[in-house]
Amino acid sequence: MSSQVETGRITTDIPARLDRLPWAGWHWLIVAGLGTVWILDGLEVTIVGSMSDALQKPLGTGLGMTSSDIGMAGAVYVLGSCLGALFFGQLTDRFGRKKLFLVTLGIYLIGTVLTAFSMNPMFYFACRFVTGAGVGGEYAAINSAIDELIPAKYRGRVDLAINGSFWLGAAAGSLLTVALLNPSLVPAWLGWRLAFGLGAILGLGILLVRRNVPESPRWLFIHGREHEGEKVVKQIEEHVEGTTGAPLDPVDETITIRQRKTIGLGTIAKTVFTLYPRRTVLCLALFIGQAFLYNAFFFTYGDSLTKFLGVQQVGWFIAAFAVSNFLGAFLLGPLFDTVGRVRMISGTYILSGALLGVTGFMLGGLNAYTLTLMGAIIFFFASAGASSAYLTASEVFPMETRALCIAFFYAVGTAAGGISGPLFFGHLIDTASKAKDITGIAPGYFVGAALMIVGGVVAALMGVKAEQKSLESIAQPLTAEEATASGSGGDRTAPATA
Structure with missing residues (x-):
């Protein structure tokens, strides 16, 4: 469809x-309904990481996979x-956030249920691909919906806490x-299959909440x-006023836009690469750095513990590591709204990268406990930085391109770091x-450290001071620019505040 399908001009x-809403119970519904997808992703990744030994057992009990197969499964996911x-x-920007965050969760459910019935490595790889497709679609639909529904004052900390909830799933999975x-x-042949099945039960519960x-x-x-x-906003306002018991302040800020049924991919590409080239470089640097660091380190963390450090049951170690990651995103998140995006993003990236590099030199002298301790310290800072990559991509581009921009930078950055890692x-x-x-795995640490530090330097030079600003002031909608440049189309004004 053409990007020229118009319906008129409105002021709203x-x-x-x-953005002027106080925090209320309604916002917790959004967090519960949308944010919990990261718990599912953390559950998936950690289950696979923790089960590397179980999956390597012979067919009948496991799937007879090698360490390289485990890495391949992670890459396929x-x-x-x-x-x-x-x-x-692309579909999220075209057909709406809600349709797609219901569809993508359904695809995740299908993929993870089928994984539980894997009978050989190839079927397992195929199921991991389907599960990953559902989760990837969730990232685009959910990040865009969250940022468009959460007030500007709280957007940074909420986004970071929600992205950091990946590690609640990781702890639960371990x-x-x-x-x-x-x-x-539990019989050895059944335990790892049940783990995937229980993830599907959690996903089904989230689907029921998300319908609201x-x-x-x-x-x-x-x-x-x-x-x-207008109807949705009135319902939100009535709910918030009923919860807080106080009337909401009136607003006098409006925006005029030319409505579009669809926005063409050509327009979106021009916006990303021509109008915002510095922001494009920024997002690529952030996503590549965090993706390589996390996917390379975490997908094989369980293998490192068992093969080199004599750990029989890695679940407890991964749980401790995961808790530190969540606490980093949760506790540091408010600083991204107060100290500011640029300082916090660059600081967390550079510090975590430097600490990972130091750990690479120390590998030969570490045991399971000290390696986990170093990982917990490093990723306390890295988790906040990694979550801020998603926050940045979701708020620095125009609304019409938001979901696809998130998807693009996630895909490019994750492909560079998450597949090769x-x-x-x-x-x-x-x-x-x-x-x-x-010490043979130290080169991976050094590469991850270098990419994180580069991401931090790019953030310091090209970062956007988006804290507590409306999405429309950070990046004006494409349709708003067009509305001021053209006088054609039927003029309409959306209803004012109730």
């Missing part, structure tokens, strides 16, 4: 009304996430496998459905295992 105060993000990101991979409690989350009013008014957007680390572990020398 919907963005200002959403990430490949599915990248392609899913790109495919569903503790879950402690029991499910104990052959005295509305479509983004910002998306509605730009796509010619301003009366639906697990393969690279899987090769390093296989080689180091033959030599029985853990």
